[in-house]
Amino acid sequence: MTELLQAVILGLLIGGVYALMASGLTLVFGVMNIINVAQGAFLIFVAMVTWWLWKHTGIDPILASVITTPMMFGLGWVLYRTVIVRIRGSSPSMSVLLTFGLALTIEGVLNLTAGNKFKSATPSYFEESFRVGSIALPKAQVYGFVAAILVLGALYVVLTRTWTGRAIRASAQNPSGAALVGVGATSTAALAFALGASTSGVGGSILSVLYPFFPASHYDWISRLLGIIVLGGMGSLPGALVGALVLGLAETLTATYGSLRWATLVFYVVILAVLLFRPQGLFGTRLREDAVA
Amino acid sequence: MLELTGVVAGYGGGAVLQGVDLVCDEGTITCVVGPNGAGKSTVLRVVSGLLTPSEGTVMMGDIQLSGQSAAAILRAGVTQVPQSQALFPHMSVRENVLMGGFLIRRDKKLLMSRLEQVQQLVPLVADRAAQHGGNLSGGQRRMVEIARCLMLDPKVLLLDEPSLGLDPRSLAAVAELINRLHGDGVTVLLVEQNVRLGLGLATHGVVMEGGKVRLTGSATEVMNHPEIATLYLGGTSATTKAADAVPHDSAGAPSQ
Numbered sequence: 165m166t167e168l169l170q171a172v173i174l175g176l177l178i179g180g181v182y183a184l185m186a187s188g189l190t191l192v193f194g195v196m197n198i199i200n201v202a203q204g205a206f207l208i209f210v211a212m213v214t215w216w217l218w219k220h221t222g223i224d225p226i227l228a229s230v231i232t233t234p235m236m237f238g239l240g241w242v243l244y245r246t247v248i249v250r251i252r253g254s255s256p257s258m259s260v261l262l263t264f265g266l267a268l269t270i271e272g273v274l275n276l277t278a279g280n281k282f283k284s285a286t287p288s289y290f291e292e293s294f295r296v297g298s299i300a301l302p303k304a305q306v307y308g309f310v311a312a313i314l315v316l317g318a319l320y321v322v323l324t325r326t327w328t329g330r331a332i333r334a335s336a337q338n339p340s341g342a343a344l345v346g347v348g349a350t351s352t353a354a355l356a357f358a359l360g361a362s363t364s365g366v367g368g369s370i371l372s373v374l375y376p377f378f379p380a381s382h383y384d385w386i387s388r389l390l391g392i393i394v395l396g397g398m399g400s401l402p403g404a405l406v407g408a409l410v411l412g413l414a415e416t417l418t419a420t421y422g423s424l425r426w427a428t429l430v431f432y433v434v435i436l437a438v439l440l441f442r443p444q445g446l447f448g449t450r451l452r453e454d455a456v457a
Numbered sequence: 458m459l460e461l462t463g464v465v466a467g468y469g470g471g472a473v474l475q476g477v478d479l480v481c482d483e484g485t486i487t488c489v490v491g492p493n494g495a496g497k498s499t500v501l502r503v504v505s506g507l508l509t510p511s512e513g514t515v516m517m518g519d520i521q522l523s524g525q526s527a528a529a530i531l532r533a534g535v536t537q538v539p540q541s542q543a544l545f546p547h548m549s550v551r552e553n554v555l556m557g558g559f560l561i562r563r564d565k566k567l568l569m570s571r572l573e574q575v576q577q578l579v580p581l582v583a584d585r586a587a588q589h590g591g592n593l594s595g596g597q598r599r600m601v602e603i604a605r606c607l608m609l610d611p612k613v614l615l616l617d618e619p620s621l622g623l624d625p626r627s628l629a630a631v632a633e634l635i636n637r638l639h640g641d642g643v644t645v646l647l648v649e650q651n652v653r654l655g656l657g658l659a660t661h662g663v664v665m666e667g668g669k670v671r672l673t674g675s676a677t678e679v680m681n682h683p684e685i686a687t688l689y690l691g692g693t694s695a696t697t698k699a700a701d702a703v704p705h706d707s708a709g710a711p712s713q
């Protein structure tokens with residue numbers, strides 16, 4: 165029983181972090197039909213920056229997200245304005261090509277500057293745990309989860325309570341309707357892309373503590389994140405949250421009762437099973453072909 | 458008030474509008490009728506700036522609208538209800554209407570007083586405030602779409618087939634709302650397939666066909682013009698069928 169409880173709680177903790185990482189991906193897809201496969205590379209880039217900051221200044225890696233988040237927001241904005249904007253209106257497959265190129269570029273730069281070795285930020289609490297009764301919760305997981313939930317909450321508030329958020333949601337729900345009320349398509353898309361990138365600021369900083377990484381780790385991460393948003397429904401934020409929790413639980417439960425090696429497989433089996441019955445994912449809506457007037 | 462001169466526009470593959478001239482005087486309701494594909498919606502898109510004309514000009518008084526961004530044209534006081542799907546389906550009615558004031562969002566006081574006015578004019582906005590745009594009936598959706606357009610207190614209101622898919626009761630409500638706006642001095646440019654309804658509401662009528670204006674005049678003149686019946690023979694399959702099935706003199710009122 166304790167074992168099960170421990171696995172479930174850990175799964176939820178990890179799932180919260182996955183949810184944050186996937187939120188940026190699904191947001192960007194929902195608003196502009198861009199599948200940003202560089203999101204994984206963003207995470208690794210941030211993890212590398214975080215590791216460097218921690219190593220050289222001693223700043224807590226998770227707290228470093230107060231630096232990496234605005235950094236990624238700015239970087240996302242500039243990337244959109246200079247590179248991504250050029251494929252506006254193209255099919256999503258075009259965005260896969262472009263952002264894959266971006267991911268390879270980031271990987272290459274990291275290889276050259278940081279070297280092709282595993283790294284991991286190991287703050288003082290790295291191997292400590294909170295004990296609640298007979299359950300042990302690694303401190304890093306708990307801090308990471310708390311940070312992720314705070315940022316997801318902030319993202320929710322931005323999207324639902326601010327005009328920027330309304331503009332972003334309006335563009336996602338009905339682009340021509342948004343144009344009719346004066347929402348600028350390009351500036352809104354740039355903000356959405358920047359917000360999406362900024363989630364990898366916190367996500368990457370958390371990653372640097374929770375998982376060892378090296379430049380090519382982004383392949384692992386992007387496939388996980390894509391799995392999550394396909395399961396949840398492309399473009400749906402609640403879907404990303406549920407998909408992420410399912411992945412977290414699948415991992416910890418399989419690791420507890422089977423072997424860690426099977427964890428990812430179990431997750432993909434779940435995805436396949438869900439897609440058989442709901443091709444649009446758990447929370448996805450089918451694209452409305454009739455939306456074009 | 459609104460003047461189109463020699464407007465040529467299209468969607469990349471040849472001109473849909475082939476030199477459209479059109480004048481709407483201040484405070485009038487002008488109804489554009491014509492068969493499907495005549496370019497009626499395209500005229501409205503050119504005026505609202507969703508489409509930039511390749512030739513010709515659109516003027517509102519002394520202000521040139523053509524060539525300006527859609528947001529600039531909104532700011533100048535021209536708002537549009539498109540033919541279909543204007544609302545944000547996962548936003549509440551209140552939020553949908555508030556989005557109509559996106560351009561005045563920084564002036565919170567103005568925004569809220571406009572919302573108040575719009576709620577007076579369209580009570581549905583307050584009654585269904587929390588309901589999602591996607592869960593409204595066709596008639597309710599139209600009312601909310603029009604309400605949203607009123608948030609900017611427009612000088613010119615563009616309406617694309619407001620009767621589309623509405624039951625008679627919603628139709629009456631929409632017609633009444635248009636009449637009230639007319640009473641408030643708003644200039645209305647309206648596209649209608651339902652010719653009798655559209656011209657019945659309007660002060661002026663315009664007949665379009667094949668991307669050109671064929672006929673203009675007062676609404677009654679256009680309604681009673683012998684040519685309008687013949688023009689409608691070339692309309693949609695639905696109109697053609699209706700026209701085939703009924704005697705010549707009633708072909709002017711193909712009902713939806």
Ligand SMILES: Nc1ncnc2c1ncn2[C@@H]1O[C@H](COP(=O)(O)OP(=O)(O)O)[C@@H](O)[C@H]1O
Pocket residue numbers: 457468473491492493494495496497498499500
């Ligand atoms: N978005 C579009 N892209 C390409 N062609 C279009 C588009 N919208 C309309 N058209 C074409 O322009 C012509 C006029 O369309 P429209 O103005 O919508 O006609 P109406 O409103 O009078 O029925 C039609 O032939 C239509 O096929």
Ligand SMILES: [Mg+2]
Pocket residue numbers: 497498499540617
């Ligand atoms: Mg039309």
